[in-house]
Amino acid sequence: MGLPKRLKELEDRVAALEAKPAAVAGPACPICQAPMRTTAVTADPTFGDMGLQQHSLACTRCAHAETRQVDPNKAA
Numbered sequence: 001m002g003l004p005k006r007l008k009e010l011e012d013r014v015a016a017l018e019a020k021p022a023a024v025a026g027p028a029c030p031i032c033q034a035p036m037r038t039t040a041v042t043a044d045p046t047f048g049d050m051g052l053q054q055h056s057l058a059c060t061r062c063a064h065a066e067t068r069q070v071d072p073n074k075a076a
Helices: 003-019
Strands: 036-043 053-059 065-070
Touching: none
Parallel strands: none
Antiparallel strands: 036 053, 053 065
């Protein structure tokens, strides 16, 4: 394979990768709309036997934190 053809293939691959959407950062903070990060995952104290989890979330910008009930078996 010639160098110009290989260069073209690599440029096409880079363009395709750059065109893909960025990874989803996480749920938006209800206060400032910045992405929130998961700080802990535990079994739900009431419904943990049924597979439900509690996710503790913290905002990456403001001091907001919350806990959400999550069913990992359902698509987000």
